[in-house]
Amino acid sequence: MENCQKSPEYYAKKDFMRNVGLKSRHIYNFLQDKLTDDEIQNLNLIQTFRKYLEIYSDIELKESWNIDEEIENYRILGFTKECAEQYVKRLKNIFTKDSTINWIFRIAESKTSDDGDKIFEKYLNQFDGYNDNDDNDSKKKKENHVCTGTSSSMGKSYIIFSDPFGIPPRHISDWGPGYSNNSNNSNVYSEDDIRMVMQQANVSRRRAIKYLKKNKGDVIKTIMDLTN
Known part of the structure; x- marks a missing residue:
């Protein structure tokens, strides 16, 4: 995999996963041991992240009903403490409306395009209670913040993107x-x-x-x- 590690595709995937907020060692282990040369060359970013989440498909996450438990779920899935806290606090009034995995998949999806965060924010605004989130006062600051690496569901009808584990997508x-x-x-x-x-x-x-x-x-x- 030496050649692929030095390729633009390898570094694009590495930078994307750091931008999502995963720890460096999780990224390294994933790219080094879990992806083939062909996958590194040919998978797009969201396909790559789906492959990453598949590693954790057998892990039973907490049925989180408070912020600390949800942050722990993000940590289990390889996120840095800083990014886990940032994401969960942003979603603190609505995270129980879908599974941890689906929220994480949406977050990653929003990082794949320049206007992805605006689309994600527009989606979040449809939830009752989201705009009561105290952390939204500093929303612009959060939108520009880049995380770098050094579940129960109440309503699966809220799925916005293709789900990594086959739950039917919403229309x-x-x-x-x-x-x-x-x-x-x-x-x-x-x-x-x-x-x-x-x-x-x-x-x-x-x-x-x-x-x-x-x-x-x-x-x-x-x-x-x-x-x-």
């Missing part, structure tokens, strides 16, 4: 106002939908629209179709 209509619903007409797909498919699946605009048509406007199914 695009659940995103709320401003997002496109089912349609066979590419003109009604929002730019956000098209851009998200292009970024997450690493495909051209034409291909993104083609697969949106195929999946009747369901962004999640489209991304899964293009990346599986």
Whole structure:
């Protein structure tokens, strides 16, 4: 794996996982021992992170009902203390609405594009109680903060992206106002939908629209179709 370790793809994956907030030793062990040369070269960032989470698929996380227990779940999954606290405090009024794994997957997904955090924030704003979060007063500071490495679920209908462990994805209509619903007409797909498919699946605009048509406007199914 020496050649791949020195490749741009290797360093891109390493930097991405550090940016998500994983500890350096977890990143090193994962890239060194868990990925093949071919996977390092060819998997996109979110596919790589899905592979990382699969390592922990047999671990039983705490049924967390308070902040400290949820932070511990993040720590078990390899996050630094700083990043675990930052993420959980941001979600402190709503983290019980879905499993720890799904929230972590969303966080990683939001790091894959320049406007990903804005999309994630828009998603979070639909939850009752989220804007009562005291930590939102410093939201801009948090959005610019980069973490570097040195579960029970009350509502799986809240899944926003493709789930790493096969829980059925929620439909695009659940995103709320401003997002496109089912349609066979590419003109009604929002730019956000098209851009998200292009970024997450690493495909051209034409291909993104083609697969949106195929999946009747369901962004999640489209991304899964293009990346599986």
